[in-house]
Amino acid sequence: PFDLFLPRKCLLSQLFEKQYVGFATLPNQVHRKSVKKGFDFTLMVAGESGMGKSTLVNSLFLTDLYKDRKLLNAEERINQTVEIIKHTVDIEEKGVKLKLTIVDTPGFGDAVNNNECWKPITDYIDQQFEQYFRDESGLNRKNIQDNRVHCCLYFIPPFGHGLRPVDVEFMKALHEKVNIIPLIAKADCLTPNEIKKLKDRIREEIDKFGIKVYQFPECDSDEDEEFKQLDKELKECTPFAVIGSNTVVEARGQRVRGRLYPWGIVEVENQSHCDFVKLRNMLIRSHMHDLKDVTCDVHYENYRAQCIQEMTSKLAQDNRMESPIPILPLSTPDVDTEKLIKMKDEELEKMKISINISININSS
């Protein structure tokens, strides 16, 4: 609604009265403009193959993005490198358009040699930064398509006792480039106690290894109590333990997204079964904008500063190469030279005076 962002007692009619200049409508103008323009968000999923990345993305956005996916046979899987697939979907909700891009990285950790398996992923992120940097420095800055990755969901297997070396290396290779949100995959494999233990362990290890995952911003002190409580719960719940499913099952007389086992049903959207709802709320409802801001202000700024630094040092190097004789700066004259200059000046003055005198005598 139009008055959504107006200060409470400030109705539009009041704005046109004399006591208001009218800038209270600014948030409103911004709101209208951004709704018209639409929003975009790019989410990346990464982690070992078979961890349920594609399934979770489907569960998150309720669209079957992977209908035509073909499974690779064993032979193809052995030397397989990470293959990056980009899907874009346009979602509309109450007139608000969101262009959602999912960057899937299937097959990570699938090959026999997993050395530098994150390289194609870091390259992909850098390429998007590079493209944006080029567009921004070009002529047509109005219609830049922003493909920078705003968030990377990193799937940690539920089977181990914490982070594996590959998880540490992977996250470290990415943490300066993208907002990493670590997840415990396939949380239905674990009991609530096991989940708690694994979460504690992962949090400790993230600290110990100096991995910089996405930090939720501090909650403003003027937020209401309910919001503060939700924010606290969200922070305590990381890394989110998630379950994905592409099937709808019948549970408690309702059709829900879940997984049917011989011993029962696990529901994706049941908060006592996993943190899926918390993750979705965080990504879509509460922190999408902050994730974009951090991408722009921190990760992209780092990339940009590095680029400019490299460019200037290259330019300086090229200049030096072009002129083989170094151009020395003009030296300031030393004391002796100054004395000599002074003497010569005085001599010149004397000569001028004597010339003047002789001219005067001759003319008279």
Ligand SMILES: Nc1nc2c(ncn2[C@@H]2O[C@H](COP(=O)(O)OP(=O)(O)OP(=O)(O)O)[C@@H](O)[C@H]2O)c(=O)[nH]1
């Ligand atoms: N138990 C359990 N199984 C899951 C879950 N999510 C997905 N699966 C199953 O795990 C298998 C692999 O799921 P995908 O979503 O294809 O996994 P992926 O991570 O995208 O795999 P790659 O594309 O090879 O990297 C499928 O059989 C899914 O049904 C989950 O939360 N719990």
Ligand SMILES: [Mg+2]
């Ligand atoms: Mg997949």
